[in-house]
Amino acid sequence: MAKKVIRINEATIRFAGDSGDGMQLTGTRFTEATAIVGNDLKTIPNYPSEIRAPLGTLAGVSAFQLMFGSQKVFTPGDLPDTLVAMNPAALKVHLRDLKKGGTILANSNAFTDKNLKMAGWEANPLEDGSLEGYTVFSIEMSKLVGKALENSDLTSKGIERTKNMFALGVLFWMYNRPIEPTEEWLRKKFGKNPSVAEANITAMKTGFNYGETTEIFTTSYAVEKADLPKGKYRNITGNVAVAYGLVAAAKKAGKELFLGSYPITPASEILHTLSTLRNHGVKTFQAEDEIAGIASAIGASYAGDLAVTTTSGPGMALKTEAIGLAIITELPLVIVNVQRGGPSTGMPTKMEQSDLLQAVVGRNSDARIPVLAAKDPADCFECAFEAARIAMKYMTPVILLSDGYLGQGSGPWQIPDPKTLPEIVVNHPSSADAGEDGFMPYARDENETRPWAIPGTPGLEHRIGGLEKENITGMVSQDAANHQLMTDIRARKVDNIKQDIPPSEIHGEPKGKLLVLGWGSTHGAIHVAVDRALAKGQSVSQMHLRWVSPFPSDLEEICNGFDEILIPEVNSGQLALLLKGELARKIHQLNIVRGEPFRASEIEDKINEILG
Amino acid sequence: MSETNIEIQDLNLTRKDFVPGNEVRWCPGCGDYSVLANMQKTLPVMGVKKENYAFISGIGCSSRFPYYMNTYGFHSIHGRAPAIASGVKLANPELAVWIITGDGDGFSIGGNHMIHALRRNIDMNIMLFNNRIYGLTKGQYSPTSLLGAKTKSSPFGSIDRPFNPSAVALGANATFISRALDVDAKGLQESIKRAQRHKGASFIEVYQNCIIFNDGEFSDVENKATRPDNALFVVHGEPMIFGKEQDKGIIMENHHPKVVQLGDKYSEKDLLVHDETNQIITNLLLEMTFDTSNPTPFGVLRAVEAPTYDEMMIEQIKAVTKIKGEGTLEDLFYSGDVWEVK
Ligand SMILES: Cc1ncc(C[n+]2csc(CCOP(=O)(O)OP(=O)(O)O)c2C)c(N)n1
């Protein structure tokens, strides 16, 4: 029977299973294959905070979602078109998100009485008609891989574990993706264990052939290449992109990169990535805690490295006092916060944008600091590079806000030509710069930046520290007027960064009824919502802030061009609070804190509500 | 002995080169003055260029030290000096890094950084000013104050059992531990020299008198008249002898140190011989610290060789670079599955 191929513009797929079912890996392989055929895409993992929650329970469900398309893709998709459910718990947790009429691929062998009960199903939903309205493919995946691999020397448990590759194979067929890259990848990954590699490949091929030959599948889907700008691409997560941006900045500044960090979800991958880069001269120091992470970085900065510390909210809290030290000693430092749900330990594996106020104002005393936020995984590269450049140019710590959604989500990254990345000019004073009265560690240049004198330079011996210093000389000073002066200078230094912020880009008309103003990882959802509104003829525009401290100098003027302003945030209204002070006007807010990003439809609904 | 007998280059430095212009602001009579003077005296002859010294401190009276040294210096935040110094050393391994800390700074708020800096064996020198009190905050008990200490925050006597800092250092697997007295110039200079030459993390515990808030805390060993009978100055390879008349020694009995009178019953050959490479001996000496039936030991209590973190970092960078080649941005960017849009 000839099977139909239907062309579609985009698709959203969610892989869900027990945390031992290998869903992250399955999703990642599907992503790579999708990237290779030239679709644009975005991904997001969703996994439990327990490494191995009890098998088959709702708490143990791990998922991975991606959206891909023949046009630009801004989010990993709101509701999936297709849900892969490897067990009853996965179906229970994720069914409510599935689009009406969506497709379910289930491993029916996992729908045993015991598993059904554990997941809270009273009867088997694959059999009792409760999935009516969906297209359900109930496949005996475990049994089929068992048969396909009956001659393999794997244990029956090992064979059972290849069922995710079977599911992947079916999806590869269903969406017309190539299997070869995964085949190659499996051979490489299990190089030492060829029988495992071959078993997985067989399972995948069995799945693919199952789609091709069995009659239950009548249709497959084709998604054309996306019209992306010319160039070379790879898929990248935000955390890896941050790491690369920092390495690139270090190289462009002729600096060695030092990372002082303590493991924490969802930031650890930055530490992991950088620790593999010893041959790039990267020094990673896994410190005893977050305080030592930042403290060691401050020391490394003092001694002349490009220094970085990476963490998430609870770690930021611990670093607070040391950030103040970096501010008063005016040392360059990049502080990366990959935000998660809080307070306290909160929801470690879930995303949130709720550390904005902590970043902007969360310190003792008047201690301003530049803060920027990345808008998508690829943008993490640029933001990390920019954070490092600004830190060294203005001799200041800089906070880069990412979040779990960006950090662990992924999307295609157009690989920049290293030669065209801007050079970062760093001038260290030399012995000749010591005047008659000695070296002046707090002398100021045109940006009121002080010199970065590296220990080991003869004649520039000087002392810095947390005690207030006299401007120019750097002597300890508790003088009233000097403290006023230094406080003002430190604040002006942050404002001076406005010079480096390019004119803001507006998506839509520069003036109109409603401006949707966002920051960070809400970019994609806002973009999609604004596009839909524009398509309906609504007067809506999008402005997205990269710098949240200082704000770009054109912010107020742009806002004045609109009757209404809407700020969607995955927090209880933190940017809105900052802007109420800045703009002194009414602001509409859309706030969620569910540990997950916005759906574009939620923003769309809010736009409709405001525009009536 | 772990110290290598390197030839020391004469750099024509004098004490004066290490004295900055500013005024020293400790209380008159504070033990810190003597430590500073001995540091300034010793460093010029270590064969290290002045610009290669970096003094990193936390917060406390003692932590003002870097301001009084005409070297690179960083007076940081409370307790964090070992962590900051670790970054300094890793960024610039050429530097001779000194950490100045107090009993509160290094063993209360900064205890965690202290033990980890020691265990990693980063090539730095840690000098602890132990005055068994919080000086800068005006006289509260510290984690080294003895039980019963009456202080501003323990008016009825402290019920907080103290640390023996050098024993903590040993517990943290420190490769160099020495103890010195603020009033003993010779001992201080010896400790400073040995620490500076030691490759790895060196820990010096200085008994320091706070004349304002804890005066006389160490009078039994500070007082010239009583010192010989209360202090044991150990020398590697030498028997443990002390006393005004050099007539007392230490033997081991039932696995514990014990003071004996030299003469009819015991002679020098019965005595314990100090071995700074032997952890059992170091342990034994440390056990004597709070034991009033024994003298307090001073000098280099332990010195062993072990790989340093900073060297291993450099070696690892070299080794990985040798295998993978020097990394370029092209290598890095193209390390994933790459596709082209034409
Ligand atoms: C975070 C923080 N907590 C508390 C203090 C107050 N403080 C400053 S020094 C100090 C204790 C210092 O004692 P010690 O380290 O023994 O130094 P000393 O003054 O005795 O030399 C304290 C509690 C501080 N500066 N910072």
Ligand code: SF4
């Ligand atoms: S308070 Fe004590 S430790 Fe501090 S300077 Fe005065 S005497 Fe020295």
Ligand SMILES: [Mg+2]
């Ligand atoms: Mg003290």
